[in-house]
Amino acid sequence: MADVTLPSLGESVTEGIITQWFKKVGDAVARDEPLFEVSTDKVDSEMPSPAAGVLTQILAEEGDTVQTGARVAVIDESGVAVASSDAPTAEAQGAVTTTTSPAASAPREDVAANAGATGVVVSPVVRRILSDGGVEASTVTGTGPGGAITRRDAERAVAQGPTEEVTVALSNGRRRMGQHMSVSVLSAPHGFVAVEVDASVMDRVDELGRVSADGYAITDESVITVAAVRALAEFEFLNATFNQDQLTLHRTISVGFTRHVDDDGMLVPVVHAAAGLTLRALARRMAELDERLASRQLNADDLMGGTFTVASATSAHTLWTEPIIIQPEVAVLSIGAVRMVPVVVVREGVATLEVGRRVILGLSFDHRVCDTAAAAQYLERVGELLAGLDVASER
């Protein structure tokens, strides 16, 4: 038997709410397979199973608030995957103390029904019939042993026509992203403004090379973020959080970056205490976070504590995005693609066209805290700081 406890969720986090169990009592679970989801005021996290085996007890129900370190479930490391539909998945009260073992009394009919094979064996013939008929195997109910799809099942399914709709369960990451975005849109009245600014600084960045002095990549995103962070010092109401009608201004600037995870939604890793960072230091901190993201080593602290967010261009020709505010922050900067564009230059009263580099910056803001004029001023200021950035000494 292995106890499942609520692990540390990061500094200063002592408790979390169990928001979802991905397994029920009797289910087999592999080591590191997502077992439950825990929510704190900053982040929702999936907790991996600490052991392989069968989930025999759930001690904290969905909705329960649990202290870190408390037992929330028990895994039988050598048990059978006995599913039991009528056994309680948790004892409602005293979540952390109950010790019932509902698996033992599972009726055999349920055992057989629930242990059904999911897509284990499809004979070549059945596979071909379904493929010819345009029917997806996942939509066919099998009547063979263990729920296997027989030839008759396949033919019956094909007779009903090809699969036109497939119901797909959302990945946990997408579901989390969706929940967060829904809450944000429903709770915060979003305003948006976009400003085109001079990006000729990128010519200097290109000339000097896209690698920092200590070997980290310098990106359009990191260059613009340096300017965005410095501008926040003059627009402190944008480096803030808004919670229950209360606006909290933060003296420390912790900036998050939107990162899209393949088919699994979006994460926003945070560079904490970013105010004093040079371009070189910021580039290193961002690279470190990206490395942890790629190796799935991000911890809750990396995803928490943001006070402002930067959403960078999602393609080479993106003009701007209208990002949704990461709650409980009050603003998010959108960076378009840095583009070569025709620029009207006026010299001695004569207007001429030249090729220049421009980028469109946008700001989604919480209209309870900020207004369009202030937001546009902020973006103009970012543009000025960007134009004046001393790349040579900062890189």
Place this chain on the structure above:
Amino acid sequence: MTVANEVQKFDVVIIGGGPGGYAAALYGAAAGLNIALIERDKVGGTCLHRGCVPAKEFLETAHVRRTLEHSGAFGITTTGVKVDFAVSQARKNEIVDRLYKGVSGLLKGRKVTIFDGTGRLDANQVVTVVDGADAGVIAEGTNVIIAAGSVPRTLPGFDVDGKYVLTSDEFLDLEKLPATAAVIGGGAIGCEFASMLADMGTKVTILEGLPSILAGCDSEVATVVQRAFKKRGIEIQTGVKITGHTPGKKGTAINMEGAEDVAVDMVVVSVGRSPRTQGLLGDGTGVEINERGFVVADGYMRTANPHVFAVGDVVAGTPQLAHVAFAEAVVTIKTIIGEPVVPVDYDRVPWAIYSNPEVAFCGLTEAGAKERGYEVVVKKDPFGGNSRAQIIGDTDGVVKIIAEKRADGSAGQILGVHMAGPWVTEQLGAGYYAVNWEATAEEAAALIQPHPSLSETFGETLLALAGRGIHVG
């Protein structure tokens, strides 16, 4: 080192080291489970020591003798062919011993703990070794697998004495074959013994209570075997009612209702096998045993106690075949470790009878298909026209395929493949796939068999079934 009376804990405790038990042990150990195997005799079980394997060695001896008898047709003269059955017996023992050492070595290599003795299951998955070298050992498993196997059934009035009355257990230890013998029971085991004895020169009578021998086989296949047996001088009496036997000075006379006695040197009783469940279960195991003593289990091999499984001959309502036990062992271990698994489809397991001629089949018989409400299309092709069969000089046999009839009268899905003839036990594979992959006649007929080969007869039958044959109409 084992300490008596101290409870030793394992992931899985297996009672019985036959094919079901040792396969579960090996497959489970390969999955990382800590396993104990309790065996009262030698690992390998009935199949290796008192069943399939030794019987097939004797049948091969008979085959060699038959080949020598017919060598003249190839221009090879053999004179003075003599049979020393003790040599064959010794060869059989050598083969069995080699295989036994192989299985033992595999179990040791995978660190399976083996206890010598008979296991008794008590409540809470605790198994006690009640006799043997490890008597007193108590092994507790998170899960337990019952693989206790079976023993030959006997008939009332036929006490097994090893002299006049034998079961397969005693028969397979014979050093010398009798001049005359009666085989009671014309099922798979009985027909193998009868065939072997006849090929070795014994005068054999098969006594069968049912209207036909090989009752589980398709009737046309059974007829092929019956005809071949009669041609070789095996007397077959079906529908008999045996009442007992009267031992004499030399041999014994079998008494039957409404029929003359059959006097023979020896009686081989092969009327099926009973589960070895006497004394297997203590109190409170939660395991259900049916009225015939078999353990009741579901498709995932779970007994009524979800932490106790059963595999092999001991399971109620399943074919008593070593390869079925292997398959059940795999299902059990996958269920225990929570991997998705498809239960064994007992209607579609392969069957093999190693008599001369051999029989092999898979799926429904023609009668069985009709019983289940199928309209069928049937094609068959005898081995007589097969070139390879003529080359090896063994043309007795037939391939019969049963398919579901479509609305337009053509043959649809293949329901059963039945074969009798030379090496059909090795030929069944293609038919097994066709049935289990639910191929139609034309799907299977589109595939090619090598020429010249015995398997062409199967291919020809498929072509004919699909509407038009090359050699077969």
